[in-house]
Amino acid sequence: MNKIGRICGGPGSCVAGALVLSSVFGWAATFEWRQEGNHRSAPLSVPKAGKPGFTCLPAAETGLSFTNRLSDAKAAENQIRLNGSGVALGDVDGDGWCDIYLCGLEGSNVLYRNLGGWKFTDITATAGVACAGQDSTGAVFADVDGDGDLDLLVNGIGVGTRLFLNEGNGRFRESVDSGLARKLGATTLALADIDGDGDLDLYVANYRTTTIRTTGFAVMNVNGRRTILPDDRDRLEYTPEGRVLEHGEVDILYRNQGKGRFQPVSWTDGTFLDEEGQPIAKPPHDWGLAAMFRDLNDDHAPDLYVCNDFHSPDRIWINDGHGRFRAISRLALRNTSTFSMAVDVADMNRDGFDEIFVADMLSLRRSRRLMQLASTDPYSALIGVLDDRPQFDRNTLHLNRGDGTYAEIARFAGLEASEWTWAVIFLDVDLDGYEDLLCSTGHAFDTQDLDAEARIRARGPWSRERIPQKLLLFPKMQMPKVAFRNRGDLTFEEIGGTWGFNQVGVGHGMALADLDNDGDLDVVVNNLNQAVGVYRNECRAPRVAVRLRGRAPNTRGIGAKIWLYGGAVPMQSQEMICGGRYLS
Secondary structure (H helix, E strand, O other), X not given: OOEEEEEOOOOOEEEOOOOOOOOEEOOOOOOOOEEEOOEEEEEOOOOOOOOOOEEEOOHHHHOOOOEEOOOHHHHHHOHHHHHOOOEEEEOOOOOOOOEEEEOOOOOOOEEEEEEEOOEEEEOHHHHOOOOOOOOEEEEEEEOOOOOOOOEEEEEEEOOEEEEEEEOOOOOEEEOOOOOOOOOOEEEEXXXXXXXXXXXXXXXXXXXXXXXXXXXXOOEEEEOOXXXXXXXXXXXXXXXXXXXXXXXXXXXXXXXXXXXXXXXXOOOOOOOEEOOOOOEOOOOOEEOEEEEEEEOOOOOOOOEEEEEEOOOOOOEEEEEOOOOOEEEOOOOOOOOEEOOOOEEEEEOOOOOOOOEEEEEOOOOOOHHHHHHHHOOOOOOOOOOOOOOOOOEEOOOEEEEEOOOOOEEEOHHHHOOOOOOOEEEEEEEOOOOOOOOEEEEEEOEOOOOOOXXXXXXXXXXXXXXXXOHHHHHHHOOOEOEEOEEXXXXXXXXXXXXXXXXXXOOEEOEEEEEEXXXXXXXXXXXEEEEEOOEOEEEEEOOOOOOEEEEEOOOOHHHOOOOOXXXXXXXXXXXXXXXXXXXXXXXX
16 A cells, blocks of 8 residues: 555645645655556555654754744743744745745744755745744745745734745745735634635634733723723723723635735625624634634535634634635534634544544643633533533534534543643544644743732732733743544544654644655644754555645645545545644
8 A cells, every 4th residue: 555646647735644645735756657547656665664653853964953932031022922933834846845934933934945865955045035024923835826836925923914926946026916914913824715716715813913911901990980992992891790801803814816916805795604694793803823724514615613712712614615604503513612722623533524623721730730720710501591602721622423513522532631732733643544633732931820820919010011021920831742642432542752742842833744755744843942843754554645636726636635445444534725734
């Protein structure tokens, strides 16, 4: 089964596995191809030695010397920076090797060209994609202008989204008329052909540019009653309990107009409908961290799952096939995560239906979990209310029943906790036919430490000038990355140490690619104040790799679903996506 197959001919997105799939473009042209009817195939060079898991390669070996730096002073100046930065993977120069683009906060972004043999060289200066002087967050490679090569989209705090068009040789020029908003605290990018017109449309999740956790806020007194200033009423509100809620920024859905130009879609013109099928009344001011296009209901149209932080509810939008989205039925998902950081989708139990996993911040350790629970408001069911969707401070795993509804089984599966988690990826690490789970974890400051919070409050009132310094009184929180092995019976076991995926630090954006063209997927993690994590997949089990060319050349196979049948391996499937990982 060590084989690469090609379907429909021509260049396109490459996928790999036992079946393991990836939406990375390009493949080395050194394979010995054999024509077999309407497709062709070639043998893969699979390692003869090794075991399931990864080797984290040092910068001295790879040449990947990038570190995403953030000083305590800059973090205190704007806590939004603590959400970190991501990574984009793609073959920018068409040489068949997947290149690496890394976003930075206190430094320029860096593009590394893959030379093969796990050697990389910095080509940022000639490529023209440094984005110096901005706090870069998310990035993605995609052919948005339909000319056959990978363009680059980059998000940043307060700078929105920038588009760099590939001129065909890995050199880029920034588009000045893309139509993309150059403001807001943009985070994750996701692309799919939402309306079936043959090009990739774009969803940009927005968080915030600043936050009252850093700046503080002012109120006015009206007849002895505190109230929000008029200019702040879009972002702040008083709850009936007297708490102040800060709202996030509105996400943006763009339709691709062709040639790298985008048109933002109205939230209230009927493109987005509520659960009853009525146009929503106003744009949602959510804390958007991640968004992913996936066909959740098997109607061959990309649906949309949006992860929102804090009190903002997750949004699950079902596409009618023409680029119009309706909120999923209230009874389809019965609860979600509170601090939804990232989402991934996979057929976890190989029954032909995709599950949905969403990451939160619940600790694996009992001592810290009890401290976290102390700040959690318990959920109280309301008599007669059957269609609410409460949020819980833990991961959620939604088991697809196959009828448009889901059973939430994170606790049963052993996945309710994975520490303070940013990015999550389903990946069949050991190539046994079942999707395992990888999580990047950690935070620069443990802002959930209630002991530290008590000490801070004991210091008395804080002036607006001193509020930023409160952050520095919380302890640091470096954590090991986490990996869960799928046992094949809807349960998982934590196995990061055995698989070499447990390095301690703060990991944010994470993405997959076959960096050495051996047919399995390697991992790249953008770490905070540590060297980038590059994980070589060491598995030597049989695998099948597939590369596609879609009917619409501009989409490069994005949105296609691949199925593998036969032999002792269970039925497997995977959908090609573009973007959608946390910031990556």
